[in-house]
Amino acid sequence: MIWSSVVACCPAVVSSPERLASVATLLRDLGQGCPGIVVHVVPQWRPEPDPPAGRAAIAAALRSCSRPWVLYLEDDAELCSGFGALAAALLPLPDDIGALSLFSSCSRDPERLRHGVTRYEAPRPFRMAQCLLLRRELAHAWADSLDTWTGHPGSPDCALTPAADRLGLRIMVSLPSLAQHRPINSAFGNSGGAQSRTFTG
């Protein structure tokens, strides 16, 4: 049972009712579809966007993961029906892949899918960390990158690419998307809601 070797980690801004409701739905769906999974939630009370606090919470969540595989989830992620079986089939990742994104908002994805592409190299820097399967080693390296991140304050996902580079691992995107971005304003103050065009619900 692969889910017993997976920990989901989810930094959650629970002061937002929409995000708290989204987390509850994630817990229900993971409980039903991913038997054996543990979900690490970092609950935060942040009425106003606070990017440094948000980065610190993500790093804490990632660092707390001790199982071999990590399912990183943002608190506004929606999972497709059948997520447990579909995502389990993607594990274990090939040795050279450190992370596999289960969400992508790229406009070219429908065309890729029509041509039979189900996995491709993620654009650099990677900035779609909505729902990711990754190795524990990369999760911890991402946390280290976040500690010293000086890039765009609202894009903590950009710190994943240098972490993967340090470990010599690739970041890939899986099609179709198994997760969707709920239309909730970003906890980092961005106008959120980039949508996947291949998510089937």
Next chain:
Amino acid sequence: MSIAAVVPLIAEIPERLASVSDLLLALARQFPRDADDPGIIAHLLPRVRRAPNKPDADLDLSAALLAVSADWVVFVEDDMEIGRGFGDSARDSIRLMSADATIGAVALFSRREQDPQHLAAGERFHEYHEHFKQGQALVMPRAVARLWAERLAGYMPCPDWDIVFGQACAAASLRILTALPSTAQHRCLPSSLGHRCDVRSLTFVG
């Protein structure tokens, strides 16, 4: 000082899911993250309904407890209401246990009839000398969580979690104290095992 909350959750029962949402809110407010405090990470074990002999759930809990890397563990069942003083009571309990290694855990929920008398006498912590079976909300060091996990894993089929916890502490000659007043209360929610829930603390402060 890092703290992990470990919460087994019957995720298919909506009332329990709503209870855990309230719990996450309470944890966020009462264990805030800042430069000096890492806050709390909730380790949630979302599961579907279990049969009365629940070896999978016991093994899941055991594995989750063993995987905790935080210094302290706050174990909370999914049907617990958290009062405003929960965080302070947990931190007081941690200070107490830090100073006295003979204490294995502090229970933040108790439904004993004698609780109001002890509270009226000014007791902040009381030690009951009886078999322990009120483990709905507990604070313990990581080492004690490991003792509990190992006993759960080697004890199938398992009696109730809290009974095993009491046995694990007794075997290690560790005392379990009860904090007064209770800062956690048992909600009357549908039980995953079909039990009727009518065990309420008499000293709970919401």
